[in-house]
Amino acid sequence: MDHRSFLAGLTAAQRAELTATSDRKGLAALAAHFGLIAFLGTAIALEVPGWPVLMVPQGILIMFLFTTLHETIHRTAFRSPWINDLVARICGFLILVPADWFRYFHFAHHRHTQDPQNDPELAGEKPKSLWQYIVHISGLPTWWGELKTLFKNASGRCDDAFVPEGGRRKVRHEAVVSLMLYAVLAGVSLVTASSLLLFAWVLPCLLGQPFLRLYLLAEHGRCPFVANMLENSRTTYTNRVVRRLAWNMPYHAEHHSYPTVPFHKLPDLHRLTREHLGVTSDGYGAFHKDYVGSFKNLPDIRSASRQLVREFGFLDKTIAGTDLSGSGVHAIMEIGLHPGVTAKDLATRLKLEKSTISRLLKSLEIRGDIIQTRSEQDGRVFGLSLTNTGWKTFAEIDTFGDRQARAALSNIRNGSARSIADALTAYADALAGSEGTEDKPLHRFEVVEGYQTGMIGDIAALHARTHGAIIGNGPTFESVVSQAMAEFMQRVGNPLNNSWSILDKGEVIGSISIDGEDLNGNVAHLRWFILSGKLRGLGLGKTLLLKALEHCDGQGFEEIHLWTLKGLDAARTLYERNGFTLADEYVGDQWGKSVTEQMFIRKRR
Structure with a gap:
């Protein structure tokens, strides 16, 4: 879910509750934070036994005033604006981050989060090697950058794009005052020969x-x-001590999704967003273990990527057992999976220039693989679809790819198809995201064979939700579907039978089954053909049906029978395009309500 959709779904009461600020809660958190700093500072000043060791927790407490600064520049730490501004200036001064300048910096970060061209946090690259990581963690580049910013701002040479022209004078004044105060404190320490501040x-x-x-x-x-803020920011699950130290900012995706929510309400917001979070880590140790581990794996990943390009044949002029180029093969597959896609959308999917996609489509039209049809809704728009020749090409490519993948998987002994699919999908999505696309990459649904855990309940529920308007809501229809499926799944592994499902993170959201034992006379029964609404228009219904028909043809069935409900026009069109004809129509009440049922038959060609 996109963060905008999530926010749009909140009620006015929820918004009011989530954004309620409080001086009391803010002052309590501030008192605890500064109280610990004062306590450790006093212990260091008194040189209690082991006092040098106390400089580490003291430093952590002081530096994590950055999170206090962060909360106050949003003016959500306290209800009173003047308290927010005062605390922001104090915290910023203590850690060399001027509050006014940081407010401009940080608001630009919120407006352009993870936008490589405009997010000021991305001006400096994140570490890409172990040495860069060590240097980054040392904090030395940070201190150098903050000192340069202070002196540049104080000299009136601030050229940061995120600081508006009208704010440059304020930023300069802030930097000058800060440097003067630092100089005064340093001078007093030298004159009094005091090492307390040091x-x-x-x-x-x-x-x-x-x-x-x-x-x-x-x-x-x-x-x-x-x-999407639910994906471009990470929520890190950690303990209560770290959350309090950081003013609940480990709930970072939540904060970016709804920045006006104060720190003490972020746990409540987390409970609402948790199932929608795209990037999380189980602790900071786990995050850094993965981050550092990637330095070792990166060369292997790049090497494997190059090998994949070679093995798939992308270096040849033609691929996938066809006389088509790589772009031609991908165009056929995308049009087949997304009938009606426009040339503009296809260019976006294939990442091709307008002129390139035009030449490609023209060549496919000349071959007779595709046809362009004017949209009924908008006469200026043409949708792309495959011809009969194109569908044959699609089937050849699909068969080639399926055979290639199966052959590769058969050679893997120490890994499962599921883990490989998950890893490749995550890598592909990450590559798509790394190019700065604003929307989430198109999710790659997986088509699998045979029984899947939970599929009986998933498919029965899909039928009930999809056909409830026709049959009527109630337990009868869902119970009949569940019982019939439960019986069939006991024998789905028999050679004449099979089932294909579309999975989305383990959930079955589309399915079709062939029962080769239910009817007599060498007749197959096509059953439980259903798609979730999120799959409609993606061409996956045709994909499932083609797999079922291929199975039936391979088993030598003379006919395929299916029963459906009258009024499902899209399904009927799909059946008729693939050789089914209406054989019978009658009123039945087996589902608990009288409905008109239809019987379709496809005879072997």
Whole structure:
């Protein structure tokens, strides 16, 4: 789900509850945070036994005032605006991040999250090697960058695109005042020969910065470059101590989805968004283990990618056992899977220029593989579809790819098809996201054979939801479907029978079955052909039907019979296009309500 859709689904009462700020809760959190800093600072000043060790937790507490600064520049830490602004200036001063400048920086980050061209957080690349990672975590580049920003702003040379012209004077004044105060504090320390600030503030900050870097890298590191805030930001599941230290900012995808929600309401927002989160980590240790591990795996991934290109034959002029180029094969497959797709959409899917797609489509038309049809809704738009010749080409490509994949899987002994599919899908989606596309890449649904865990309940529920308007809601129809399927699944593995399902993260959202034992006289029974609404228009219904027909032809059935309900016009069109004819029509009541049923027959050609 896109974060915009999620927000649109919230009621006015939910919005009011989630965005309610509180001075009391903010002051309580602030008192706890600064109270610990004061306590450790006092212990360091008194040089209690082991006091140097205390500089580490002291530094962590001070540097994590960054999260306090973050919350206050959003003006959500407290109900009173003046408290937010005052605390923001204090926190920013303590960690060398001027509040006014950071507000401009951070709001640009929110407007352009994970947009490589405009997100200021992406101005510096994330570490791509172990050495870069170590340098990044050390915090040294951060300190250098913050000092440069302070002096540049103070000199009136601020050229950051996210700082508006009208705000440059304020940013300059802020930097000048900050540098003057730092100079005064340094001077007082030198004159009084006091090392208090050095050991209670400066050195702890140097020691605490790496912990903040470790924390911040997880917020967006390795997240896709997409516009959906539920996917371009990471929520990290961690313990209560870290959440309180960071003012609940580990709920980062939630924060980016709804920035006006105060820190103390983020757990409530998380409960609403949890099932929609696209990127999460089970702790910061797990995130960094994966992040560092990727440095070792990256060369292998790139090498495997190059080998895949070679093995699939993309370096040849023609591929997939056809006389078509790679772009031609992909065009045939996309048009077959998405009938009616426009040339513009096809160009987007194939990542081809307009002129290139025009030449490609012209060549496919000349071959007789495709046809362009004017849209009934908009005469200016032409949809693409396959001709009979094109469907034959589609079937050849599909068979070639299926055979190639099966042959490869048969050579793999230490891995499952499921794990390989998941890994390839994740990698493909990540590649699509890394190119800055704003929408989530088209989900790749998997078509599988045979029994799947939970499919009886999934398919029965699909039938009930889909046909309830015709048959009537109630337990009778769903119970009949469930019982019949349960009986069939006991023998689905018999040679004459088979079932094909479309999976979405383990859930069956489309299915078709052939029962070769239910009817006599060498007749196959096509059963439980159903698609979720999310699959409509993607051509997957035809994909399932073709697999069923191929099975029946392979088993030598003379006829295929199916029964359906009158009024399902899209399904009837699909049946008739694939050789079925209406053989009978009658009123039946086996589903608990009198409905008109139809019987279709396809005879072997």
